[in-house]
Amino acid sequence: MRMGGDGKIALVYDCGSTNLRVAAVNEEGEIVAQKSVYNSPRPQPGGKPGWLIWDVEEIWSKLCMLTREVLKRIDERSLSSVIVATWGADGVLIKRSGEPAYPAISWQCPRTQEVIKELVERIEPYEIFRITGYQILPFNTLLKWIWIRRNAPEAFKEAYTFLMMPAYISYRLTGEFHVEPTDASTTMAVDSAKRGWSPEMLDLAGLDEAFFPDWREPGEVAGYVTDEAGRRSGLRKGLPVIVGGHDTQFAIASVKASESEAILSSGTWEILALRMKSYLPSREAFENGALIELDVERGCWNPQFLMIASAVLEWIRKMFYSEVSEKPYEVMVSEAEKIRPGSDGITFLPSFFPGSGPTARYGVPGAVLGLGLKADRAHVYRAALEGLSCQLRLAAELMERSFNVRLDRIWVVGGGSRNDLWNRIRSDILLRKIVVTRFTEATVLGAAMTAFKGIGLFRSLEEAKRSLSYEPKTYEPLEENSRIYEETYRRFISLYEKLSAIYLR
Template sequence: MCPNDEEYVLVYDCGSTNIRAVAVDAAGNIKAFSSLPNSPRQQPDGKPGWLIWDMEDIWRKICLVSREVLRVVEPRKIKAATIITWGADGAPVKRDGKLTYPPISWQCPRTKEVADKITEHISAWEIFRITGYQIIPFNTLFKIIWLKKEAPEALREAYTWLMMPGLIAHRLTGAFHIDPTIASTMMAMDLGKRSWSRRMLEIADLDESFFPEWREPGEILGYVTEESGKECGLPSKTPVVVCGHDTQFAIFGSGAKPGEPVLSSGTWEILSIRADTFNPTRKGFEEGLIIEADVEKNLWNPQFLMIASAVIEWVLQNFFRDIDEKRKYEIVISEMEKVPLGSEGLIFIPSFVRESGPLRKYGVMGSILGLALHSSRSQIIRAVFEGLTFQMREALKNLVESLNIRVNCIRVVGGGSRNDLWNQMRADAVKLPVIVPAQREAATLGAALISFVGAGYYESIDEARRSFFTEEKIFYPNYANSEILDKVFEKYLKTLENLKRLYEALE
C-alpha cells in the first residue's frame, strides 16, 4: 500500500519522566506531539520514601497531551492508537479496572529486603536461566511478594494484575491484557517459551490464572470507548493496538539488523541486540546481562541495563540550578566543550544503581574522584559524560564476549542520541561508527510501525519498514581522541578495582 500522509497512529509514549502523545504518519514522520513531565509520588499512607504512581494524574496528563495533538491532527485521521511505557511497574485491579493498591514505583526502596531474601528459594543463576533477569530490587515479582506479606487484602480483592501499558489500555478500551515485552520485565516468565514460569510464580504463591490474557504486539486489543474518547479526544471505536515495553520497541524501531547493537539512551541506557536464540550463559549472568522478549516472536533482546540520563539530571539539579531550564542542555554542552578530554583528571563512576549494569560486579556506589579547589562544574559534567561513555564501552565488551558476536557499528536512539558531542565521544571511545537515525524517537517509531501493520494499513512488518523514513547520521571515530580516551579508560578501570577493595573492606 502506498503511504498516505493523511492517516496517523497516535502513540501514547508514557515514560517515568515524561508522558507524551505523538502522531506518526505512515512514512514514519512525526506530525505532532505534546509532552508533560511525569514522576512518582510519596505514598500518602506509606513510610517516607515509599513511592507510587498516581494513575489518575497519569490519565489526566494523557488526556491533556492527547487533546493537544488532536488540535493539530484531525481525530478522524487517526488509524489506531497504542501505548508504550517503562517496565517493571504494575498493580492489582478489580474486575472494573479499579486499583486495589497503587502501582509501586521502580524507584521505591521497599522491596529491597524481599530481593535480598529471594535466594533462600531459588539461586540467582536459576532465576537468570529461566527468566533472563538478574536480581534487581524493583523487579515486579518482588512487588507482588511484598504485597502478599504487607497488603494481602490488595491481592485478595484483585481480579488480575496489569502492568503499566495494561492499566492505560484498560482505561481506553475496558479490555484486560498483558504482552510478552512488558511481562518479560517482571522476572516471572519462562522466557525461552514466551510464557509464564510456573516455578517463579510459585515463589509468590500464584499461578498464571491470576494474570490476564496474553496478547501479542500488533494485535488489536479493543476499541476506544465512548467515555474514554470524550476524555482523551479520540473518536470512539478507534482501534487500540497492543504494544508494550518501550525498550524493546526502541530496538525494533531503530532499524537495526540482526546482531547489530542498539543503544537506547534515556533515563536508563540499554545496550542490546536482536538475537534468534534464548541463550542465558554463565558469562552473561556474571557480567549482569538481562534478556527480554523481542517485539516479534522467536527473537530475544539480550541487553545491559545501565542508569544514564537520571545521573545527568542529578548533576544538573545539584550543580546547574542557575541556568535557564529551556537552554540547560545547550549550556551544558557549551561548558563541556571548554574542557579537554579526560576532564583534567576527574573520574566519575556512574554506579547510582549498583545492582544493575556492567559495573555491578564491582559493587561500588556512584563517585567523583580527583576534586580540588580549582575543580569546576564544567569539569564535573564532562567527567559525567565520560563516565557514562566508559560504562557503555564496558557493556559493549561484555555483550560481545557473552554472546560471542562481532560488531562493526552501534545504533543510538532515544533522548540521549540528540547530543552530538556525546555521540562523537561514544564513537571515539569504542572506535566504531555511531549511527543515529534521523527519527531518533525509535520507541515511538517502532510502536507506530507495528500499529500500522496491526490496523491493516500495511500487510507485513517488512512492507512497513520499507515505507518508513530511514535517513541516518553517522559519527566516525577520531582515532587521535580514541588514543587519549584509552588512557583515561585505563584509569577508570583501575579506579573501579580500587573502589571495589575499599567497599569490600568497609562492608
C-alpha cells in the same frame, strides 16, 4: 492548523515515569503533533515513609487531557489507531470492576528490598536468570506480588487479575483485559524461552496462570475505544487500540540493526541491546549482569545492559550550571568542547546507582578523581561524558563476551543521541562506529510502526522500516583521540577495581 488528512496517523501514548506524552505520528515516522505533562509517583496514603505508588486514575485523566489537546491539532479522519507504550515492571491489581485492589507500587519504592533475601533462599539467582532472563532487582514485579501477598493478603482476595501499565491503560480505552510479552518479561515471572508465564516463578508468589488474562502479541488489536473512553478522551468510539508494551522494546525494534549491531537507547538511563534470534541465558551473561527481555516480535530476544546516563548529566547541570536559564546543555557542550580529550587527567565514575549496570560487580558509588585547582565545571562535564562512554565500552565488551558477538557498530537513539560531542567521544572511546538517525524518538517511532502493522498498513515491522528514510549519520573513531582515551579507559577500570576493595568490605 490541523495536520494529516491524506495519510494515516497513529496516536501513541508514550508513558514514562517522569513524563506522559501523547504523540500523533504519520506513515513517514514524523511526529505531527504532541503534548506532554509531568509524571511522578506519590507517597502512599497511610503507608510508611518512602513508600511510593502510582495514582493510576491521575495518569488516565492526564492522558485523556493530552489526547484532547493533540486531537485539536490533527485531522481526526486520518486517525487510524491508538497504541500504548510505558515503562516496565509496574502494574496494578484490579477488581473485576476495574478498580484497583491495591495501589500500584512504583519501581522506585524500597519496600520490596525485604523480599529479596527470602527469595534467594528459595531459588538460586542463576536459576531465575536461566528461566526469566532477569537479574534480581528490587523493582521486579514478582517481588511486589510476594510483598502484597504477605502484607496485604486481602488485596489478592479482592483482585480479579493483574495488569501491567500498558495493558491497564489499554483496558481504560477498551474495557478489555490482556497481558503481552514485552512488559511481562520485566516481571521476573516469565519463561522467556517459551514466551509465556513460568509456573515455577509464579508459584513463588502463590499465583498461577489462571489469575492472569489471555496473552496478546504487540501489533494485534486489543479492542476498540468505548463510549466512556471516548467521552473522557475525545477519541471516536470504535477506534482500534493496538496491543503495545514496554517502551524499551519499541525503541530497539525501531532501528534497522543487524544481529552484529547494537542499539543504545540513551536517556535518563541507557540500555545497550541486541535483537537476537536465540535465547542464551549463559552463566557468563548472568555473572556479567546482563538482562534478556522479550522482543516485540516472536522468535527474537533483547539481551541488554541497563546503566545510568543522562541523570548524571542532569545532576551536573543542577550543581554547576543552575544559573544558566537559557539552553543550559548548549552552554555545557560549548564549554566542554574547549577541554582536551582526557579532561586533563580527571576521571569520572558515573555509578550514581551502585549495583546496576556493567560496573555493578564493583559496588563503587559515583566519584570524580584527579581534580586540581585549575579544574572547572567544563572539566567535570566533559569528564562525565567520557566516564559514561567508558561505562558503555565496558558494557559493549561484556555484551560481546556474554553473547558471542562482535559489535560492528552501535545505533544510538533517544535524547542522548542529539549530543554531537557525546557521540564523538563514544566513537573515540569505544573504537566503533556510532550511528544516529533523524528519528531520535525511537519509542514513539517503533510503537507507531507496530500500530500501522496492526491495522494492516504494513505486513511486518521490517516492511514498515524499509518504508522510512532514516538519513543515518556515522561517527568514526579518530586515531589521535582514541590513543588518549585508551589511557582514560585503563584508568577507569583500574579505579573501579581498586575502590571495590574499600566498598565491598
